[in-house]
Amino acid sequence: MYAQFDVSQSKNIINDVLIICFFFVYKLFLPAEIFMYKPFKATSTEMTHNTQYSSDKPVRIVIDSESGFCFGVSRAVSMAEEILKMNEPLTSLGDIVHNNEEVIRLERKGMETVLHRQLDTLKNRTVLLRAHGEPPATYRILKKQNVKIVDATCPVVLKLQHSVRKAWEEAKISNAQIVIYGKKGHPEVVGLLGQTDDEAIVISSVDDIGMLNPARPVEIFSQTTMSNSGLDGIEQKVRETFASNVRIHRTICRQVENRAPHLKDFAGEYDLVIFVGGEKSSNGRMLFEICRQANPRTCYAYSENSVREEWFVPAPRTVGICGATSTPHWLMEKVAKKTNEFVKKVMI
Numbered sequence: 001m002y003a004q005f006d007v008s009q010s011k012n013i014i015n016d017v018l019i020i021c022f023f024f025v026y027k028l029f030l031p032a033e034i035f036m037y038k039p040f041k042a043t044s045t046e047m048t049h050n051t052q053y054s055s056d057k058p059v060r061i062v063i064d065s066e067s068g069f070c071f072g073v074s075r076a077v078s079m080a081e082e083i084l085k086m087n088e089p090l091t092s093l094g095d096i097v098h099n100n101e102e103v104i105r106l107e108r109k110g111m112e113t114v115l116h117r118q119l120d121t122l123k124n125r126t127v128l129l130r131a132h133g134e135p136p137a138t139y140r141i142l143k144k145q146n147v148k149i150v151d152a153t154c155p156v157v158l159k160l161q162h163s164v165r166k167a168w169e170e171a172k173i174s175n176a177q178i179v180i181y182g183k184k185g186h187p188e189v190v191g192l193l194g195q196t197d198d199e200a201i202v203i204s205s206v207d208d209i210g211m212l213n214p215a216r217p218v219e220i221f222s223q224t225t226m227s228n229s230g231l232d233g234i235e236q237k238v239r240e241t242f243a244s245n246v247r248i249h250r251t252i253c254r255q256v257e258n259r260a261p262h263l264k265d266f267a268g269e270y271d272l273v274i275f276v277g278g279e280k281s282s283n284g285r286m287l288f289e290i291c292r293q294a295n296p297r298t299c300y301a302y303s304e305n306s307v308r309e310e311w312f313v314p315a316p317r318t319v320g321i322c323g324a325t326s327t328p329h330w331l332m333e334k335v336a337k338k339t340n341e342f343v344k345k346v347m348i
């Protein structure tokens, strides 16, 4: 007796198996965090305000829907909020994001922020490592002190750390100089330097190229939040000086790279632009400069309290509000409300 073989049933089974395989392969190539943490999605907001003097046209206040937290920062903030929601004590090693207002908001929910010089004092607790990443020494110290690590290092930064570590290992044979184009002392740069036992050379501009040895090959990585034009200038100068012994890794983050041209267009569309960013945000300063070049009437606001009445004289017809990858959307909304108050005041 032979068992009956049902062709349509077997096709269904094959289809099911293919779908399951596809799902697992898909998950394998997608960072797991994408499934775990929903990226913060900024919403576009537009306020219009009719005034006595604007006889026919209202003043438009527009918040840029593309501005606000990048994937890495929104992921770190979501991770912190998940823990705080469970009423668990949480310590952030350094400011979770380069934006004081957001740090204060999370501290009100119970998060504590400590400085790196307090690292040795952190024992038996939960410590969040922010999106900028940390050098290997931080992990070693925390593990010794029985600390539960919540690692919110951005996957893009983590990949860069691995690439720098690999290049550093290879440079022991090739005698190449590992160079990081970034801001000296910036937490991401500290984390990258740690991959090379602090032996990589940090350059912040073309003026620092003299620090390199022209007799040795050069391998350059960039901090993720540097400007493309800055890296272009360095590449040109280094290639002139070092001829063929140069490898440039263009490791500026896409989220920063894409935002720069977008903000350039955005800033050009408004009479007045208010850029919202933290005092310590290097990404904020860089994007602000891009806006200012596109529109000289661009002002920098840390929060709604730093918006100034004189910015609205002469009265603008349109105001664009935008921000850095570390600027929370709720803060841009507060700035928009304040802007609306000033607009009313100067137009009456």
Ligand code: SF4
Binding pocket: 070, 071, 072, 073, 131, 132, 154, 155, 156, 157, 224, 225, 253, 254, 255, 256, 325
């Ligand atoms: S700017 Fe890019 S690399 Fe840096 S935290 Fe955001 S997503 Fe990650």
